[in-house]
Amino acid sequence: MAGPLAGVRVLEFAGSAPTAFVGTVLSGLGADVVRVDRAPGTAPGPDAPRPPENPLSRGRRSVALDLKSPEGVEAALELTGHADILVEGFRPGVADRLGIGPNAALARNPRLVYGRVSGWGQQGEWAGRAAHDLAVLALTGALDTDPATGDPVQPPSAYLSSFAGGANAHVQGLLAALHERERSGRGQVVDTALADGAALISTLIQQWREVPGNHTVTDAPHYGLYRAADGRHLVVAAIEPRLYQNLLDHLGLTGTEGLPDRSDPAAWPDLRALIAGRFATRDRDHWVKVFDAVDAGVAPVLTAAEAAEHHQLAAREAFVRIGGTLQPAPPSRFDRTPADIPGRAPLPGEHTAEVLAEWRGLS
Known part of the structure; x- marks a missing residue:
């Protein structure tokens, strides 16, 4: 051994x-x-x-x-x-x-x-x-x-x-x-x-919930699961401002009139719907290509077989037979x-x- x-x-x-x-x-x-x-x-x-x-x-x-x-x-x-x-x-x-x-x-x-x-x-x-x-x-x-x-x-x-x-x-x-x-x-x-x-x-998460008025990060539209046009999914984890701005840029949402303010939880349903609508216009692999070289906290939801072939996990040899x-x-x-x-x-x-x-x- x-x-x-x-x-x-x-x-x-x-x-x-x-x-x-x-x-x-x-x-x-x-x-x-x-x-x-x-x-x-x-x-x-x-x-x-x-x-x-x-x-x-x-x-x-x-x-x-x-x-x-x-x-x-x-x-x-x-x-x-x-x-x-x-x-x-x-x-x-x-x-x-x-x-x-x-x-x-x-x-x-x-x-x-x-x-x-x-x-x-x-x-x-x-x-x-x-x-x-x-x-x-x-x-x-x-x-x-x-x-x-x-x-x-x-x-x-x-x-x-x-x-x-x-x-x-x-x-x-x-x-x-x-x-x-x-x-x-x-x-x-x-x-x-x-x-x-x-x-x-x-x-x-328990400590965060105990503060009145707090929301968990998983409630936010910039941290969640989205469906693409082909029914497959991606996740968004754009917590940092830089990542969030990259997300908006590559979804084509930067400069949108009336773009909901992500710092206002009351605006989150509208912002989530807007982001979901953009992801729903193209299939998952299109968005994979868009975001693969961009640090925007976006990642595809993969099967185990797909995960083993992803270049990042392959570089780590994260899967073996x-x-x-x-x-x-x-x-x-x-x-x-x-x-x-x-x-x-x-x-x-x-x-x-x-x-x-x-x-x-x-x-």
Whole structure:
């Protein structure tokens, strides 16, 4: 393995999307990630059919263990004894009942960074409840009423609390604990709740809404989604005056008599209609050509396949093919310790014998 986390061994217990996201991120940084899957009826053969490639399963090996058997628990603890990081996303109390909770794991390996990521955390009356993204966003204030419309904010299509708020925050906590271990020589438990992360990432918008008379930037006509003549879309994010002036210039709106003042929220409906009317006169790719070399905060709404071919993302090599499937590349680039392209997703239990033999041979 190559990358800044080369040599770091991670044990990921399968079972939740946030833990899978954490494993994918750490693998993309070069860590040796081993996922513990439920033991299947039989071990997969070399010709076993593979499911469609999934970015949240790539770049790791898989061992299959029966955690309801003493032998499976002992094997898990044996692997834990050689791990630097353990990540589990069980509901509170489950890992302890299985015998792989923090007390058992840290007794086996005092240097272990034990990560637990859950929806509501380990405390409180809701700790044991299911925590789907929409419920977490609602409870933490991220969907609070938009002052411009009086309606709750529409939730994003991405799993904002699960990935951006929860899993990414958990990765930060794990790496911070790993860094601290270099000074103390001791591991610790890192407890991250999706609700905590969702509350943090919505902080700015919450503070803005609390000021009487304020509007969110997403209410403004110079920050929104517009449909082109062919039914495809572009976004406008022309917040700065220079970008906004470039937008008006290239839409042919500069000098328009009676042009609504964007500093007056009362004029926003008329301004939005005017901008929308101009975009609706030509197809999306026409506007792509108009604005590609102009810094006006205008960008086309692309499919994943189109995104991979866009010159900016192609220059970053932002997408790679893994197992024949186009996937986002790991986002961080390192000039001195570049990481390898992640390998394809393993079959459950594909590497059981290999990993057990390899890790048992470690000192």
